[in-house]
Amino acid sequence: MIKSIRGAHYYVEVKGSGQPILFLHGFTGDTTTWHETIDLLAKRGQCIAVDLPGHGKTEMTEDPTRFYIEETCRDLDKILDKLDVDKSHVVGYSMGGRVALSFSFMYPERVSKLVLESASPGIKQEDEREQRRKSDEDLAQFIECEGIEAFVDKWESIPLFATQKRMSSAIQGKIRNQRLQNDPVGLATSLRRIGTGKQPSWWDFLIDLHCETLLVVGEEDLKFRNIADEMKKRIPFAKKVVIPSAGHAIHVEQQQKFGTMLMEFLFEG
Secondary structure, X not given: OEEEEOOEEEEEEEEOOOEEEEEEOOOOOOHHHHHHHHHHHOOOEEEEEXXXXXXXXXXXXXXXXXXOHHXXXXXXXXXXXXXXXXXXXXXXXXXXXXXXXXXXXXXHXXXXXXXXXXXXXXXXXXXXXXXHHHHHHHHHHHHHHHOHHHHHHHHHOOHHHHXXXXXXXXXXXXXXXXXXXXXXHHHHHHHHXXXXXXXXXXXXXHHHOOOEEEEXXXXXXXXXXXXXXXXXXXXXXXXXXXXXXXXXXXXXXXXXXXXXXXXXXXXHO
């Protein structure tokens, strides 16, 4: 379904009934990345998946500032209003995890439990954020100049996704085809407005995050394992889980383990 939010048109999928669960995908993803997980959890909850700005079937306004993470969180707040949802569990992967964390700080009264998969609270130092903004700008220009197929070739080859090469060719092809459906202008704008370098750093505020939080990382994703270790020390009610034989995208590399873990944390914990 399409939800009109402050002039933008968000693509939203809803399945199941019960306790709401909001799913937020990563960069280059869309709602389809959650389908297998939702098939499992929809037996117990109302699963809500959203195409974030610049991705999938969501159509944004011409104002690029609407892509900022704070504006995205305001839009998510309005989407929940339109769905008559007062409070929801929130599950975010990578970029979607950064959005989920920001949403939890901006609207704590709307979040029941928080799940952050391979996510970060941002970059601590301003000089490092500036360096990241420059690298995101270079990548945005590459997308605009070379096109979506050349970008997807480049994106799939980065070390972060090396473990996905072990998946079947059918699954890899499905992921690639989904990435190719994205609008290059939308992806470039997303990098410029909601990239890690643009996100505010939440490190110093993690102690104020009072919802139950699950930090999920892949055994082979060393960078985000270290980030999760430090986050766990700062978040009062945090639990960390390391999934064996997985890298960054746990929900696609270990679908059954990820879904079962979510079921236990959200409904049985």
